[in-house]
């Protein structure tokens with residue numbers, strides 16, 4: 704989901720992909736059919752499932768998960784420390800981050816302060832380092848907003864309104880789906896405001912929206928056009944026939960599927976279904 708122009712966030716229902724195109728086999732292929740349920744060389748297995756119990760006090764919510772993830776998290780923290788120390792060898796920056804940052808950053812809103820403290824305690828990674836690492840603080844705040852709407856928003860319109868208007872620290876695409884006909888949109892955000900809201904309009908034949916990692920009004924980099932192939936494949940199916948199977952087919956077609964594709968998520972808001980699959984794109988497959 705991470706790209707270079709904006710962070711992409713998909714809420715409730717949508718499509719996840721990552722990189723590269725051209726009308727040249729073997730980098731491209733005809734729209735795939737019958738790839739679902741996932742199997743074969745483009746499927747690397749299920750994404751592990753963890754349950755976070757929000758009925759627990761914030762400090763305790765992440766304990767169980769963090770006991771599992773602490774070792775991996777420490778590896779990431781250490782390699783980031785190494786990178787920083789390679790540039791500024793004195794270790795002063797790390798010390799600063801460890802000791803001073805928690806104070807400088809101020810309080811996180813709502814339950815997040817307590818949750819972060821709980822995570823820091825279990826992982827034994829100082830709060831300052833966590834805020835700095837996970838932090839990339841930018842994305843963090845967008846994460847908070849998403850958490851808030853997922854936890855507390857009660858309608859499509861309310862969610863859309865919050866995602867359109869709340870100030871964020873990093874540009875982002877919000878892909879939002881509801882459970883009524885016509886409820887689906889892509890919100891293109893910069894830090895202050897929404898630049899564009901692109902909505903479904905099934906009455907006039909727009910029964911899907913596609914978002915890759917480019918603003919809608921801009922052309923993708925020519926080697927990275929996944930928008931056209933995705934639309935081509937979607938145009939070969941119909942609104943009536945759309946399903947996890949037909950969406951997975953689209954997301955399994957090169958170059959919509961590519962070397963940078965990490966996982967595919969399928970969400971059905973009305974049925975309450977959510978499926979995530981780790982992906983691979985064996986050679987020949989494009990993606991820098």
Ligand SMILES: *[C@@H]1O[C@H](CO)[C@@H](O)[C@H](O)[C@H]1NC(C)=O
Nearest residue numbers: 813814847850851852854855
């Ligand atoms: C959601 O609302 C509840 C009740 O007001 C509040 O305690 C909680 O912190 C909110 N959650 C988030 C993520 O803001």
Ligand SMILES: *[C@@H]1O[C@H](CO)[C@@H](O)[C@H](O)[C@H]1NC(C)=O
Nearest residue numbers: 857858859881882883972973
């Ligand atoms: C659609 O979502 C609303 C909340 O936004 C909920 O009240 C309603 O029951 C849902 N309807 C269906 C058919 O899932």
Ligand SMILES: *[C@@H]1O[C@H](CO)[C@@H](O)[C@H](O)[C@H]1NC(C)=O
Nearest residue numbers: 908930931932934935936938
């Ligand atoms: C897909 O269909 C729409 C609606 O008919 C059309 O406007 C669009 O050009 C088509 N796109 C591609 C890539 O085939």
Ligand SMILES: *[C@@H]1O[C@H](CO)[C@@H](O)[C@H](O)[C@H]1NC(C)=O
Nearest residue numbers: 938939940941943944945949
């Ligand atoms: C849509 O699905 C129906 C059966 O559910 C099938 O007969 C039809 O061929 C499908 N159409 C397309 C365009 O895939």
